[in-house]
Amino acid sequence: MSRAALLVLADGRFPAGGHAHSGGAEAAVKAGRITGAGSLEEFCRGRLHTTGLVSASLAAGAALGLDPVELDGAADARTPSPALRVAARKLGRQLMRAARATWPSPELDALAQEFPKGAHQPVVLGLAARAAGLGAEDAAYCAVYESVSGPASATVRLLSLDPFDATGVLARLTPELDRVARQAVEAARCAVGGGVAALPAASAPLLEIGAEAHAAWAVRLFAS
Amino acid sequence: MAGAVGVAGVRAVARIGARPDGRGGTALPTLESQGPLAVRRTRASGSEAKVMLVGAMSGPLGGDHFTVTADVADGASLHVGSAAATIALPGQAKGEARYDVRLSVGEDGELRWLPEQLISANGSELYLTTRVALAPGARLTLREEQVLGRANEEPGRLTSRLTVLLDGRPLLDQELSSGPGAPGGWDGPAVLAGHRALGQLLVVRPEFARQPVEPRLLGPYAALTPLAGPGALVTALAPDALHLRRTLDEALRSLG
DSSP states (O other): OOHHHHHHHOTTSSSSSGGEEEEEHHHHHHHHHHSSHHHHHHHHHHIIIIHHHHHHHHHHHHHOOOOOHHHHHHHHOOOHHHHHEEEEHHHHHHHHHHHHHHOOOOHHHHHHHHHHTOOOOHHHHHHHHHHOOHHHHHHHHHHHHHHHHHHHHHHHHHHHHHHHHHHHHHHHHHHHHHHHHHHHHHHHHHHHHHHHHGGGGGHHHHHHHHHHHHOOOOOHHHHH | OOEEETTEEEEEEEEEEEOOSSSSSEEEEEEOOOOTTTEEEEEEETEEEEEEEGGGGGOOOOOOOEEEEEEEEETOOOEESSOOOOOEEEEEEEEEEEEEEEEEEEETTTTEEEOOOOOOOOOEEEEEEEEEOOOOOOOOEEEEEEEESSTTTTTOEEEEEEEEETTTTEEEEEEEETTTTTTTTTTTTTTTTTOEEEEEEEEEEGGGSSSOOOOEEEEEEEEEEOOOSSEEEEEEESSSSHHHHHHHHHHHHHHO
């Protein structure tokens, strides 16, 4: 296993299209729920322990070799907002394209064939990690980091927040990122024996509701 | 019949079983109450049998473990309500209370599960799980409302998971944790943002497979969304129980 492969996969410049999504930050800024570094941190913390945990456990599960079709069904059941399901599949398709070009693998090919419109992004992420020779923990770390780095960098653009402040938010969250990544891997290991129903299902009502509001806007800076 | 009482708290199980009575109505061959959990038949209407959960309002206290099951056989139709809100309270026994709801609906059966609110009182600790198994063609209307704290008090710790399987496959799986000790950010801008009443209304109907509901906002803090399957879900936050109920009732009416 190459540790550097993790840096390639987790790099914000990895061409997987993530920069076009705000992780719900655009809707929260418009609604006045994110107004600066303090509320951004609480937003990211809430996202980390809900969507972040669920995504990381799906990614870890895929990296451990759980059936990606079942994982995709579990992701659907954990995503009541159709706008978020569409965004997750779009991101999954873009990541799939980049991952297949970077780390060719029959498993990625099979998933791409099964879901021509894209599988849920965390499932693709887990299989991409596997194709890159990485493990479940690496996949979980990528997912938890994405769950907070997306909103943080989007808020820099949306609020003209000082990038140093945004990075400070991420740095303060790192002990919790460690904890959630561990929790996700443990849950994924349980799911290997106990089925995908054992995966976490932590939800964030305002992310779901905000995503539906956002999808209805005529003009927006970010896709979700 | 008394529930088992011990240092660990009260264990009580209530069971409801519904099946077609052969005359166009629904019979209740199983109606079992235990300890603080009582189930009472009330007046039926049309093909639907109606049951009220009573008495659960005195608990659950810390350490208690309540279970309610309802099984609706193929073609039967059951409505379950409750006489009053359920209040989770701190108990003398250590540890969290558990409340498990297990529902199943057979082919062409219908369950309307419409209990009153669950109130998470200050100092309480409750883990609520609701699992629903639906056969193909089953119909479900399920309401779940939570009020975090009584008037002007801090909420207790509450975790609630709702898992719905349709023909063995997951249709909806959602968990929410709130109150002291819940994972960080639960009251922040991504999750509840200070709202003290939250609810879900799930409607599963076979015809939604052909014609899903259109997603739509029901005000700034509520949305109606089609699930990835024949279901529609209302997710709503509100300042209090009254506003929450209004939103969910309106949404249910709009679904016809």
